[in-house]
Structure formats: structure tokens, C-alpha cells
Amino acid sequence: MSDILGFDNNTFLSLASLLSVSQGQQEIAEHTIIDEVPDHDEREFETENDSTIMHQLSGSTSKDQVLAKFLDHIAETFSQEKSIPRHERRRSKATINGAVQVTASGLVFEHGDPIVYVAKNGIGSDSIEDSKRMKIDQELANSLTKWMRIIASTMKRPAIDKDQMWTKLISYYKQRLHIYISHIRASSRNDLAAAFNTRSDGMILAKELHDLSARYNADSIPLEGLKRMTSIAYQLRPVAAPVGLTSHLLRIRRSVFFLGRLRSAYETFKETAIELQKSFKTLSISCLPPPDARLLKKSQLIQRVQELVKMEQVSQPQKHYLDKLRSYPTNLLTVCHAEVQLLLKFEGSFSTNTDPFPYIGCSRKSCWLCYQLLTHYKDKRTDTRGYYQTRGSHGTVYPFWNIALGSDSVSYPGVQFNLSVALRDIQILMQQQLKSFLRTQRPKRAESSTNVTVAGGALKHNALTRMREVESWTTPGGTEGEVGCLKELVCSRQCIRFPATGEPAHCQMIDFYRCPTDYPGPEPVIFCIPEFSTYWGKFNFDRANRCISIKDQDPAELNGDYLFYWCQKDDLPPNKYLMNFLRIESVPFEEYFWYGDIFITKFHLDEGSSIFDCENVPDAFLGLEHLIENMIISEWERKAPEDEIRRGQYFDTKQEKKNADKQVILERM
Numbered sequence: 001m002s003d004i005l006g007f008d009n010n011t012f013l014s015l016a017s018l019l020s021v022s023q024g025q026q027e028i029a030e031h032t033i034i035d036e037v038p039d040h041d042e043r044e045f046e047t048e049n050d051s052t053i054m055h056q057l058s059g060s061t062s063k064d065q066v067l068a069k070f071l072d073h074i075a076e077t078f079s080q081e082k083s084i085p086r087h088e089r090r091r092s093k094a095t096i097n098g099a100v101q102v103t104a105s106g107l108v109f110e111h112g113d114p115i116v117y118v119a120k121n122g123i124g125s126d127s128i129e130d131s132k133r134m135k136i137d138q139e140l141a142n143s144l145t146k147w148m149r150i151i152a153s154t155m156k157r158p159a160i161d162k163d164q165m166w167t168k169l170i171s172y173y174k175q176r177l178h179i180y181i182s183h184i185r186a187s188s189r190n191d192l193a194a195a196f197n198t199r200s201d202g203m204i205l206a207k208e209l210h211d212l213s214a215r216y217n218a219d220s221i222p223l224e225g226l227k228r229m230t231s232i233a234y235q236l237r238p239v240a241a242p243v244g245l246t247s248h249l250l251r252i253r254r255s256v257f258f259l260g261r262l263r264s265a266y267e268t269f270k271e272t273a274i275e276l277q278k279s280f281k282t283l284s285i286s287c288l289p290p291p292d293a294r295l296l297k298k299s300q301l302i303q304r305v306q307e308l309v310k311m312e313q314v315s316q317p318q319k320h321y322l323d324k325l326r327s328y329p330t331n332l333l334t335v336c337h338a339e340v341q342l343l344l345k346f347e348g349s350f351s352t353n354t355d356p357f358p359y360i361g362c363s364r365k366s367c368w369l370c371y372q373l374l375t376h377y378k379d380k381r382t383d384t385r386g387y388y389q390t391r392g393s394h395g396t397v398y399p400f401w402n403i404a405l406g407s408d409s410v411s412y413p414g415v416q417f418n419l420s421v422a423l424r425d426i427q428i429l430m431q432q433q434l435k436s437f438l439r440t441q442r443p444k445r446a447e448s449s450t451n452v453t454v455a456g457g458a459l460k461h462n463a464l465t466r467m468r469e470v471e472s473w474t475t476p477g478g479t480e481g482e483v484g485c486l487k488e489l490v491c492s493r494q495c496i497r498f499p500a501t502g503e504p505a506h507c508q509m510i511d512f513y514r515c516p517t518d519y520p521g522p523e524p525v526i527f528c529i530p531e532f533s534t535y536w537g538k539f540n541f542d543r544a545n546r547c548i549s550i551k552d553q554d555p556a557e558l559n560g561d562y563l564f565y566w567c568q569k570d571d572l573p574p575n576k577y578l579m580n581f582l583r584i585e586s587v588p589f590e591e592y593f594w595y596g597d598i599f600i601t602k603f604h605l606d607e608g609s610s611i612f613d614c615e616n617v618p619d620a621f622l623g624l625e626h627l628i629e630n631m632i633i634s635e636w637e638r639k640a641p642e643d644e645i646r647r648g649q650y651f652d653t654k655q656e657k658k659n660a661d662k663q664v665i666l667e668r669m
Helices: 009-022 043-048 062-078 086-092 128-154 164-172 174-185 189-194 202-214 223-236 247-259 261-275 298-310 319-326 338-348 368-376 413-435 457-472 533-539 576-582 619-637 640-668
Strands: 103-110 113-120 284-287 294-297 331-334 354-356 489-498 506-514 528-530 543-550 560-567 595-605 612-615
Touching: 009 298, 009 319, 009 413, 062 103, 062 113, 062 128, 062 261, 103 338, 113 128, 113 338, 128 164, 128 261, 128 284, 164 174, 164 223, 164 261, 174 202, 174 223, 174 247, 189 202, 189 247, 202 223, 223 247, 223 261, 247 261, 294 298, 298 319, 298 331, 338 368, 338 413, 368 413, 489 528, 489 612, 506 595, 506 619, 528 595, 533 595, 543 619, 543 640, 576 619, 619 640
Parallel strands: 113 284
Antiparallel strands: 103 113, 103 354, 294 331, 489 506, 489 595, 506 528, 543 560, 560 595, 595 612
16 A cells, blocks of 8 residues: 555554454445345355355346356355364364455456456465465366356356366365365264255255265365265255254254355356356456565554554554554564455556456455445446445454555556545544444454354354344234233233333333243343333343332332333434433434333332232322433433443353353263
8 A cells, every 4th residue: 555645554554453453343334236135046045144145236137146146156166275173273283374265256348258357365476375376276267267168159068977177176175175074074963954854855965964974084085975965065055944943053054055155156157157158158267466465563553553642533542452452473464355456457457448347256255444445446437436346344354454556556547546535535434433432342243154263252252142142032023012932921010101202201001921931131030021012123122121219209109119121222212301301412422322212110029939019100100200310310420321231241241151161062072
């Protein structure tokens, strides 16, 4: 980025590094012109893992969708190797780095002839490892080019059992297949069959796959065994998931789907060549050499961060964030990611005879900085932003990110200008994110294809959180009065409701249910559970409460214990009735609030017998508005809504860790 005129590279990298250690997971606002649509032959795969999501471009034709799917499969296929799980690295001392295998593919039509460019993350041409990988990749690209040209010319699909291209793909992709098979082999035969028992032949195929994986030896097994296992996994992809699958069985299904992904790509290549045979008769596939990485001194990075704080461009970071920066190696390498390489290739080689396809295929979702660059970059052809699109972003901020301008890009000043404008927009966005620092960190999303090869507890935390939401309760439908897991009605009692719209408080009858064994809410098991799905919809159990004790009131029926209920999901609007108490027009972005309608219920708990009784809230309670106002002001000053969320996250994390440890112990047994 130092080659871009008028742009401060050090400031950008410093902001990215600080954002990475403080808010490394960012929310992604998808393009409004993209609608996600499921891939017709991967519908089951799409519902269980989001690493392959096809998009329909605005105003696109069926040809555009075929090309987008083709480019994604090209990128996935050329992502040859995968990081080995940490426990295997410790045993074998293997050092395969899957990050350098992240691949992007783009299509450009030159004089009507399609050319596919494949780019990879990497260190550069001076790296011996990158040079060897480049040679292997180009050999596959040449073979794939000839094979697809023949299919497009003859309009004949080769038989897979006699196709040499299928053998080459298996040999090229062997390391990834080995990892997926090892995951399948680690499961039991019955578990694998149970994960695919919704179709008559599903269990038979699953058991055969497990038997083959049990005999699998990466060093001695012939390619025929790999071909058979990959084909079985491909056949199992359309099998619907049984109801109520555990997280363990879902992980097994995911490994099977990724094992069959190569066969899916192979079939896609054949169908694309036939469907687009007129243009694909002259298809070419070429691999771009990765640009050289740039060297960055850690001392310069930390010094620049401190200068930014003094200039008040960002908030003062906490000490442990600076400690993370100091833990970086002394010499850092900044890499140009694959999507950026393709953007520079297409924009730098601009001519009236070239027509780039506006979709960049990726072997996995883009990082946050790549996604923002593609979103903010203004294409010269259309003079619009967001011309180049991808399958989306996983939202992770990578600090050592670089734009390596080639000779073509330097020769076009317009490219540098558009890059400079886009990078300045991203820099302003990073400054805004750092100034409005959120207290509660977002959990990191999985970036690994099988959700098991990324080190750290954050990935496990995220996976278990999703599974808990799926398994623990059924989401209630707010408009039809469904109550999810609440089944045993106890009584109906009068409660006080403070509408979120700011309308006057009033009495409302609410149903109370016996606490079920699988109840996901915060109330103790001896409590009766009020049902608020009519008002909170699917967020019925994203609730929190505060106990209120009222004494020495007249009339005496007001005395007793009350529960103050609110919803914690900011998908619902903040309660304007309480905002009026606090005399605020809007809730600050960085603050949590009481969301949705607010309810007050009354109860009596016998300390001796622990018997819980629901009681009617007296009508006279509406006259105690001044007490409620004082309580709300006090709770707001001590940030009670945020404290409740953080407390819930703390207990959730402890429980998930306990469950994860238990699962590990059971698997080892």
C-alpha cells in the first residue's frame, strides 16, 4: 500500500492491528444487491455449513449463476491443502499452513474468450515453497483447461471411472481428503449411520463409508479407495438431516459433506462446460504468482498506535490490548490476499476488449478488510461501488494485510485513485469502530471448513452456542401464541405491562407455566414461568428479571415481592416508556437497554417449603410509578442491563466449557 500515492500505509496498518486485537470480529452488512439462494445440488450442505453460499447477482441470468458456482468450485479445488489439527501437529511435527492455500478465482472475457485466473495467499515468488506450489497448481490448471475444452467441443460427459481428470483431482486434493476421512474414522459406525437414517439407502452407504475409512491408510491405500469414499460422500449430500441431531452427529455430517465436495466440483466443471459450450471451447485457466510479502517492524507499529491515541483519532486502548501487540514477532510480513490480487489484475489490465465477470469465487468467505475493499472500491467500467462481489465475509480482521500493486496497476492512475478513496473510507470506518468500542466482545466465527482445525476456545464457544440454541428449545412463533417448551399451564395472573411504544402502563393477564426440564431461561426450576411470546416473539426466552421488594405501602396488598421482566435482544425496540423516565431521546450506540414490552409480576416464595405461588398484581400498583422511576434511574446509572448480559455470558461460557470437556472425555473413552 506504500505504492499508493497520497495514502499513509503505516496509519492504516496500525488501525487494522489495533482493531484486530480489540474488536477482531466485526458484524457484516451484506450487499443489498445480493440475495442468497441455495445451490440446487447442495441444499443439504448449505443448511449445515455456511462455507459455500451461492449468491444471485442483481439482474443476473441463469448463466451468471452457473459461472458464480463454477468460480467458487474452482477456488475450492485449488485450495489444495488444509491445516492439520493441532493434536496431529504435535505428534507428527507437521507444519502445513492452510492459510496460504486460501484461493480466489475470477473470470475475464478477452475478445469473447473466457480466461479464469486463480490466485492464492502466499509469501511470494522468492519463497521456495510458493514456487513449488505454483508449478503444481499450473499443471492442474493446464490439465483442467484441456479437459473442459474437449467436453465443450464434443458435448460428451466422460465416464468417471475411466476419466483421468478425476484421478488427477483426487491426487491433487489427497491431503484434504485424508483429514476429512480421519474425522469420519474417529466416529463410531452406528453414529455415522444415525446421521443419515432418513433415507432407505442412507444408512447402508454410511456404514460402507465407515468401513472404508476404518481400513484407510494414507500411505498405502490405492486411489480407487479414495474415489469410492468421495463418491459415497457425494451421494449422501442430499440426504435430509434427522430431527433432533446432536452436535456430535452434525459434525459427522459436516465432515461427510466436505469429503464429497470434490466430486461436486467435478460434476460442476462438466456441466458448466456443456451448458456454456460456445464460449468454453476456448477456455483458459491460469494461476497468478503471489506477490512478495512486505516487511513491517513491530516497533514502528506500536509507535504509530501510540501516536494515533495522542492525536485522539482512536480511544485509549486498554493495557492488555497493547500487550497483544507487543507479543507479535519483531519482523512482521504483510500479505496481499487472493481476492485483492484478482481485483488488481482486472482493474490494472483495463481495456475496451476485456470484460471481467463481477463475481470472485473464494475457497472460503473473505476477511473483513478484503470484503470492505470490494464493497468500497469504485469500478472504472460502471462507476459504481461494490461491482465485484464474493460469497460474503466471516468478519475477522487480519492486521497484516497489504495491497501489492503490480506494474499494470501503477500504469493506470485511476486505479490508484480509486484504491486510495476506498482505503480512506475503510480507515474512517475503523476509527469509528474503535471510538465506539463495545464492552462485550463478539464471539469469533468459524473460518475452518470443518470447524475443528482452528485453535482456541472461541471457536468451540461459538459452535456450542449455536448447537445449544438448536437443541435446547423450539423457537416460539410470536403471532400464533405458541409457547415452545412451555407446556404445563399453571394459572393466569394479572401483571403490569409497560408498552415499548411509550403508551400508558396498564394491567394485562399473563399465563404462567410449570418450569420444564429443558427450559433455557434464567428463572430457577421452582418458579412458574410467565409466557411473553405474544409480545417478544421468537425472543421469548432471551429474558432477564430483577426482583423488587415493596414494603410499608398503603394499601397493604401492595406489599410483597415482584419480578421486573425485560427482553435482552436489541432486535426489539428500546422501551420508550422507560426512556421517558430517563428523559433521553435515544439509546447511545454503545449502551445496552431494556428492550420490548416490560412486565411486572408478583409472587410469593415460602422459604421453608420452597413453594412458589403466582399472585395478581393489584390495580393500585399503577399508582407507584414514582418508585419504578427511581428504580430505573438507579439501575441505568449502574448499567444493570449490560451487567445482566455479561453475567449470562459468563455462566453460559462456564457451562459450555463443562459440556465441551465432557464431550472430549467421552470421545477419548
